[in-house]
Amino acid sequence: MDPIHQPVTLFMPTDDAMSALAQEQKDFLYAMHNRDKLSEYLRYHILRDTKLLTSELIYASSLKTQHCSDLSVACMGEEQVGELYVNHKGCRIVKRYLDFNGGMIYGIDCLLNPPSLGGRCDHKQTIDFTLACRRCGSSIMDCPLGSKPVCKCKTGYIGDGFSCTGNLMQVLSATPTLSNFLSQILNYSTSASGKAFVNRLCNITIQSTLFVPDNDGLYSNQTLSGRDIEHHLLDGRALILQALINVTHVRTRLGSSLTITGVPDLQNPQKMTSSGYINDQYVIDSNIFASNGVIHVLQGPLKAPPPPPPSFHPAHQAGMGIGVLGLIILIVVAGFVGYNFYTHKTKPFQFHYFKEDEGEDVIPSESSPNISNPVYDAAPATKEQPPTEEDKHQVISSGTFDLLQDS
Known part of the structure; x- marks a missing residue:
């Protein structure tokens, strides 16, 4: 028995019940080519995925077997109060609470017949009819049988008149x-x-x-x-x-x-x-x-x-679109800022000298171009010579002057 469907509740026929079966039924059940039929009988005795006590059996609204058919248990004791029967006095429970690792066993005094086998018909009746015989050849008469069994199936089953x-x-x-x-x-x-x-x-x-x-x-x-x-x-x-x-x-x-x-x-x-x-x-x-x-x-x-693939709510899709757009804008802005920072960082600092207008006179600064140093206060400051006309032209043509250039 598959352990994934445990615990189970089993209705197990006693040895006496199995011995009392007709020989024809024993031959049918134990024949090698009928193993599938025997398996169907056994499944009808199993309630899987549940371990039921007697009180639960009586009051259960539905007892679905592994055969996928229903069982019923009722208290119908007439000779002895408290007798329990399976399927409307079809079988009597003679042993109770046989506990085992996989569930619970109840001993019964008969073999239960699944609705689609053995006891296929819930009701049988015989219909008598009379028909004329017909001649098959010169000396052979073909006459209908005097009766025909009709099988009626209960609700939930279909049949062809012989089986359900x-x-x-x-x-x-x-x-x-x-x-x-x-x-x-x-x-x-x-x-x-x-x-x-x-x-x-x-x-x-x-x-x-x-x-x-x-x-x-x-x-x-x-x-x-x-x-x-x-x-x-x-x-x-x-x-x-x-x-x-x-x-x-x-x-x-x-x-x-x-x-x-x-x-x-x-x-x-x-x-x-x-x-x-x-x-x-x-x-x-x-x-x-x-x-x-x-x-x-x-x-x-x-x-x-x-x-x-999983589908997103339209609001989620709109939110994702806005998020993607914002991310793109952020990347563009960061790139622009980084580019400007890089270009200004790598460009050297320069002074630019501009040519004075010809009409203006250059007034030499009266302040000393030298920075006084207490150590050399005694030394006379050298006065810078004004640039000659040739030097002025050289300064103008040089354009920019890098502070890092040696003087």
């Missing part, structure tokens, strides 16, 4: 060639979205179309994501394969589109065969009906497209 079929989850559980996809669904059901997906498959009020990869195309060690699993279900519509081919495109529960193409008949290319492709996966079996939809078996699993 449950919901999509029950059909998956009863089909051994689809067990790998069923395991993927059960593993996915540990999450909130996975539980919602399983509830949809069990919901008999909503019709759906389910695409299921065969075990040969989906290996037991292969893992599908939750998006991949959701991509296999069409919500709200139960479409047979021909209807799918006619519409060519459908939208899955994930919100993505699937493309359906038919396969032309080799003898008559104008005519389509009863098979087709879902995206690139070939349909190897189609139109498996359940009470709440239809299943189409594919050659391999469908892969969901990657999730769309």
